[in-house]
Each structure stands twice: as C-alpha cells, then as structure tokens.
Amino acid sequence: KAGVTQTPRYLIKTRGQQVTLSCSPISGHRSVSWYQQTPGQGLQFLFEYFSETQRNKGNFPGRFSGRQFSNSRSEMNVSTLELGDSALYLCASSLGGRANAFFGQGTRLTVV
Amino acid sequence: AQSVTQLGSHVSVSEGALVLLRCNYSSSVPPYLFWYVQYPNQGLQLLLKYTSAATLVKGINGFEAEFKKSETSFHLTKPSAHMSDAAEYFCAVSPQGGSEKLVFGKGTKLTVNP
Numbered sequence: 333k334a335g336v337t338q339t340p341r342y343l344i345k346t347r348g349q350q351v352t353l354s355c356s357p358i359s360g361h362r363s364v365s366w367y368q369q370t371p372g373q374g375l376q377f378l379f380e381y382f383s384e385t386q387r388n389k390g391n392f393p394g395r396f397s398g399r400q401f402s403n404s405r406s407e408m409n410v411s412t413l414e415l416g417d418s419a420l421y422l423c424a425s426s427l428g429g430r431a432n433a434f435f436g437q438g439t440r441l442t443v444v
Numbered sequence: 445a446q447s448v449t450q451l452g453s454h455v456s457v458s459e460g461a462l463v464l465l466r467c468n469y470s471s472s473v474p475p476y477l478f479w480y481v482q483y484p485n486q487g488l489q490l491l492l493k494y495t496s497a498a499t500l501v502k503g504i505n506g507f508e509a510e511f512k513k514s515e516t517s518f519h520l521t522k523p524s525a526h527m528s529d530a531a532e533y534f535c536a537v538s539p540q541g542g543s544e545k546l547v548f549g550k551g552t553k554l555t556v557n558p
Binding site: 336363365367374375376377380382387388390422424426428430432433434435436437438440 | 476480485486487488489490493495534538544545546547548549550551
C-alpha cells in the first residue's frame, strides 16, 4: 500500500511569489492535515480537511489556504511568500475518527 | 487549550543504555497521546499511541510509554539504545472532538554514542 506522497520534495521561491504544495493521502483515507515545521516554532498545525470540508484551522494568516478534492488529494497554497515561510511542510492522512495519522516526507520550501 | 511539554531538547545515551524521553501534557479531559520519531529529512513515523485502553503502551522498535494521570506524564522508554535510534522524538496530544489535529511538543533530539 502506497504511503502519503507529497510533491514536490524541494522548492525554492522568491519573496512575493505564491506556491502550491500537493499531498496524496493513503488510499481510503479521507482526512488530510497540514503542518509547518521550523527550527524556531517546531511543528504547528495549519489546517485539516475531511471529505472536502475544512474541519479545523490553525493560527496562520490568510495567506495560507488549502483545499481537498473528491479523491481526497489535498493542496495547500501560500500567497505573497515571506522569508519566514521557509519551512518543512508536512501532510498527514488518516481514516478519521482519531485513527492513526501517517505522515508524508514533506516539502522543503525555501523562500529567498 | 491542550499542550505538551518535552523536558530536554537534547538527550545523549550510550549504546545499550536505557533511553528515557520525558513528556508532560496539559489536558482537562483524558486525551489521546502519541510519540512520533523523525529521522533527518524525513516525515514523522508513529511509535505508539495512548487511547485510554491501557496505561502501558508498547510501540514499534522496542519503545514503550506509560500514561500516568497523577503526574500528567507520558514518558517514552527503551531498555537498550541502538545506534539506529538516533533521531528526533516528538510527543503529541490530540484534543477531544472529531478533529484530527495534533498538538506537538518541541521535540527531543536523541544522540546514541558508541
């Protein structure tokens, strides 16, 4: 069974640009959550989607957005990139109902 | 709000020695608690999960954790460290309700010396 797939693995963007990251969950999983990991702030929850609906959102500015498609694949978008957005972005999928969450390898975003 | 505190950002042990990574949680209701491991340039891998079924939880790779309500702790242990255990370990709590959101501690980097 394939794991959680995040693309791309690495990304370099310039300040002011926007970026879209993709996450394909494990087959059958309907819940997808996104996290930002930085050395200073650690792992912080961005948002969670279940069956195409955003169920929960972390404390991030509106520049951070996401969506989930009918096949459970999810994308997150960051507009007007800032240097501080440089981070490892992790996606986790689960069946829902507080079942075990499985993480992808992440997308390393560098903003220059 | 629920939170977790990991005591010690760095822990160093010798190969074969006991591993003890500390985690304290803050929650007004019985939480779900987790330990994850992260190897360099990798995502997170679930080691074990507490869901109130049993206070001693056994996980993968020989790790286990004990839930102690009186101490609000969920410390991770392994009797004998192996070089391959060198990684960063994260304790996390799942708030009540239908959300899958996890609140993570700051992490503990484990070094295993030969």
